[in-house]
Amino acid sequence: MEDTVADDPFGIREGEVTIALPAQFDASVYFIGRIRTPWTRREDCPKNGRESTAVCTIEVEPRYAAALTGVESCSHLLVLYWMDKARRDLVLQVPRHYGEQRGTFALRSPARPNPIAASVVTLLQIADNRLSVIGLDCLDGTPLIDLKPYFASTDAFPDAVVGWHKARKG
Amino acid sequence: MEDTVADDPFGIREGEVTIALPAQFDASVYFIGRIRTPWTRREDCPKNGRESTAVCTIEVEPRYAAALTGVESCSHLLVLYWMDKARRDLVLQVPRHYGEQRGTFALRSPARPNPIAASVVTLLQIADNRLSVIGLDCLDGTPLIDLKPYFASTDAFPDAVVGWHKARKG
Secondary structure: OOOOOOOOOOOOOOOOEEOOOOOOOOEEEOOOEEEEOOOOOHHHOOOOHHHOOOEEEEEEOHHHHHHHOOHHHEOEEEEEEEOOOOOOOEEEEOOOOOOOOEEHHHOOOOOOOOOEEEEEEEEEEEEOOEEEEEOOOOOOOEEEEEEEEOOHHHHOOOOOOEHHHHHHHO | OOOOOOOOOOOOOOOOEEOOOOOOOOEEEOOOEEEEOOOOOHHHOOOOHHHOOOEEEEEEOHHHHHHHOOHHHEOEEEEEEEOOOOOOOEEEEOOOOOOOOEEHHHOOOOOOOOOEEEEEEEEEEEEOOEEEEEOOOOOOOEEEEEEEEOOHHHHOOOOOOEHHHHHHHO
16 A cells, blocks of 8 residues: 655655654654565565555564454454655655655555554464464565554445545546 | 543553563654544543544644645545553453453554554545544544545455454344
8 A cells, every 4th residue: 555755765756845844753652563574675565455465474572462362353454564764754745656746645655754554454364473464565574563453343434435546547 | 443441541450461561662753733522531432433423623733734635535534643641551451341351452442552543534524734524532632643545445344353342242
């Protein structure tokens, strides 16, 4: 689901706009594990998690192992991870494969004020503190920040529309 | 979607287990806005966003206003927010309305190592940098950390099952 901003992660394309970020942060996160994927270069990553059937491994730090109790009963999980290579000051972006200017909050680009990605994965197996999943699109070694059970009742909106994307495809 | 841990936000119930958190954080976030809701006490919040039809307001800081370009074309958004009142060291919890011990990563409780909540909302309207939405369950004044377009193609899994929850209901 993550769009690349540029081949050079520090580069800005024509039409992209940056802002001055606040001088101070407001809160902090722990990296609670790492995501192991087959992709070590950004250009090799699938465009989104549904484009790949690759099995990836989520390694949760042993410190948090007990927090996985009950996760094995979930068919799908919401995974939050930290896109640590992305710049944070872009408000307007020109994704490479769209070529049109969009606001950061209308995109799933990793470049955003808080570079947190959210992906839904299919859970295959848990062994100790390692989860085998399908549905990730990120670089090998990406820091994990949260795992949540995916509830169809509150998380699934099959009729949702992203108008700019639909218009583009139509 | 957020379960309360205890009436006293610093309290621990019988059966709950804490860990020692790491000595240092790994990354930091900006609060990019605030969420305005009708609820000022935790016990008044709906159990999850689908339990309420209340219209809430997401106020994005003017600094990030340009990043909303294109968001108006989205029917649904994924909202990430910071549950700043929650404790972060619980790995096993006993949610009040379930009464059974579960791992933190099998729950949507605000108490987690990184207290980031994820909710899908229906977008009603955007005026300047204020979004009117339905589907939130959090306290008034909750810090906003991200807005993302919700793509049914990658985010909607209507057949997903949370086994422990289904077993409990059945």
